[in-house]
Amino acid sequence: MEAGKKEVVVKFMGFLREVAGPEITVPIKDNSKIADVLQDVHKRLEPLMEKELLTKVLRNSRLVLNGVYAPDETEINPGDVLTIISPAAGG
């Protein structure tokens, strides 16, 4: 992430890590929310996987903002770290 740039780091756990790699940076505008970042992530990953599956995966993934679970409407600020825990299954 470049200093001064309005960006957040998005980290991936689970299935999306295979698709997108461990992390990406996403530019944000003023007053952006997590939902806006998810939209951006959706757009970037669309070419890499089936759209319907991607939508479902993002709808179900757990969202951790700076180490705390956060709802989609939470405001997100430059320098924040959003962890997307996407599907994985074990036992």
Next chain:
Amino acid sequence: MRSETILKVDLTKGSISKETVDPAVLRNYMGGKGLAAYYLFNEIPPRVPAFSAENKVAIMCGPLIGTVAPSSVKFCVATKSPLTGGWTDGYASGTWADMLRAAGYYGIIIGGIAEKPTYLYIEDDKVELRDASDLWGANTYETTRLLKERHRSDIEPMVLTIGPAAEKLALITTVIAEYRAAGRGGVAAVLGFKKLKAIVVKGHKEIPVANPEKLEEAAKVAREKLIKNPITGVRGRHQQMGTSNIVLGVNAAGALPTRNFQTGVFEYAEDISGESFRDTLWMGGQRRRPCPRCINQCTHVAIIESGKWAGIVDEGPDYENLTMLGSNCGISDKNTIATAEFLCDLYGLEGISAGNTIGFLMECFEKGLITKEDTDGVNLRFGNEDALIEALVRGGTVTGKLGKLVAMGVRRAADTIGQGSQKFAMHVKGLEMPAYEPRAAFGMGLCYARSDRGACHLRPWTFGAECLGLAPREPPYLPYDIQGKGAWVKTLNDVFAAVDCTGVCLFITFGVDAVEDILPMVNAATGFNYTAEEYVKVGERASNLTRAFWFREVSDFGRDYDTLPWRCLHEPLPSGPAKGKTVPLEPMLNDYYKAAGWDANGKPTKAKLQELGLDFVINKIY
């Protein structure tokens, strides 16, 4: 009407009989968990010690084992547990149960005590007890090899064995069947007490299926779904990383047991992740040793090529063992973790309980509650790789003070050490807690608290829905939801229990629906034409029977037993997304009991027992 044959072995008399399962019993209890519960509830006299001639061990198949159904391999091993004093059942995959069915048998009930070490030899209609004196003391790999050599003929014999730990009555032991572990709660120690070292099977018969065409049709539907699923499918997460694919997600959710559950965030999670194992010891996920007919293919073989454990080759580690022998003991070295799992398999120790107990002892050591005097000189600190290995070797051979502490399991170790250590002895009903921190996923807390074998992660497994994106971000699936959790967990419990009666591996439910897709296969195999409701009821019936077993066996059994370790209820997590959380168990438990038709003390009501056709249970617990 369909029927199945089971073997009844009386080791005291040295007698073996064959019994046809009553078709009505078969329909109501199906197989696996259900049928094991039926036989053991009826055949173990009330309140006999787990270590007694009267206690019995049931090994039971389900109707799909050995058929074309995907992952149709999982058989049940159950008994009255010497670790908990109540019910325990566990499941192993692999190839052993296929052969038992090919020999013409659906299950084996073992009672009595042999005069000397014995093994059971089954070759189709020939069933004999044989002398195992020369095998007594041999580790599980050696026993398997020797028996294979001895009995190899036109087909490879399949071997189920106990290790030296179970011979010495270590309470945290498991049965090893064709290199796969079955059972928690000391089931192998019961066999050790009975002096039954192994069961060798060879079979040449066809496995009976009511409607083969329909079964193939239903299996095809299931296979296609599994193949397409990113978790269970080709090059999916299981094929790449097995169940360990979840390490990083669990850690990000703050639920990765670390240093005896002192926190849920391990700073070296990346080092022990499924990704890291895949890229090193598992050679990119290419070193798989899957069960027959499995698409998930979750089992990987680790080959240690360098360092102090070089030369060790073993299946695994799976998520549970990896975490409990890894982060829970503060260990971040993959080779050490793989070696630790190898030793568990070799001695027949059960990895979850071993990692849990050693993690507990490490915390006691660091807090000064035990010293090198108690550990026979071992510097039992978190992260000490040699100490972990030493503790397993001693536990597996039940040697010295440390070996005895490990072998007795965490509850008894805490009672021995005292000094308040019971507060962080992480068990439920005496069974060591597995690898999900319940303060970070309240549903798992409820699962552990009321599961029928003590702290179990699969009865049901809510963690994926709560924290790993397997359910929508809405109630009751969010990790800290309380309302609605009880009813949800109850429904899942019955469905998972039904699957445990069928003989398919639970892991296929990540790619197919546990009712919609598995039921057509069950109906085709059995011809029983269960409705969806009847099928789930098989699971509910089994769960109520095992619950009743606890009430019958433990005089003061009830709600007080459905609890969690003090740490989970009173000590807030110090880090991660669940920082500050403890488990609010009581309201969830209330909801669960209500949904289950149990009274306020957690006892199945007479009405519920009657509804399930368990009338014969009523006068045993009322």
